[in-house]
Amino acid sequence: MMFPSPLVRGRLVKRYKRFLADVILDTGEAVTATCANTGSMMGLATPGAPVWLSVSASPTRKYAHTWELVEQDLGQGPVLVGINTGHPNRIVADAIAEQRIPELAGYASLRREVKYGLSSRIDILLEDPARGLAYVEIKNVHLSRTPGLAEFPDSVTERGVKHLVELSAMVAAGHRAVMIYLIQRADAEMFDFAADVDPR
Structure with missing residues (x-):
């Protein structure tokens, strides 16, 4: 399996400190997710963009969610983009x-x-x-x-x-x-x- 867990969908609020992102899940819950990407993520960290997060069950993790995918539209319809550089x-x-x-x-x-x-x-x-x-x-x-x-x-x-x-x-x-x-x-x-x- 590509991801460590089934993904949950939400909307990006903001990415900050390079390694963190605030997301409002489709359930309405606000979460902070880790962002395993040290690059600029040019064009991919737009507030409001649909994002998908994996969820860890580990009790030792500070943040259970990890940002995995973002949806981007360059004018030819939405496309999924993998942003986790750990994969x-x-x-x-x-x-x-x-x-x-x-x-x-x-x-x-x-x-x-x-x-x-x-x-x-x-x-x-x-x-x-x-x-x-x-x-x-x-x-x-x-x-x-x-x-x-x-x-x-x-x-x-x-x-x-x-x-x-x-x-x-x-x-x-x-x-x-x-x-x-x-x-x-x-x-x-x-x-x-x-x-x-x-x-x-």
């Missing part, structure tokens, strides 16, 4: 393990969050005695300013630049490096880089 690594790891990405199939082992380079962790390290190492970095994509076109990034990303430098060093050392852009939009037909947002 892409698991989605891609599962896809690789199930041989759904031909370009990354056939490696003997897959490890997640492996330390490498100067001070980084790679999202996925693929290892194989015959093929060597493949360093796989995963980026969540949810920005769209033109119908059908998904773009990355949605804000200046020093961390993203650091990852590219570290991956380049792995290639220079004779390894393989792969960047996967996981698009969490139901309307995307094309992908491009938002160079006006972050030229680097």
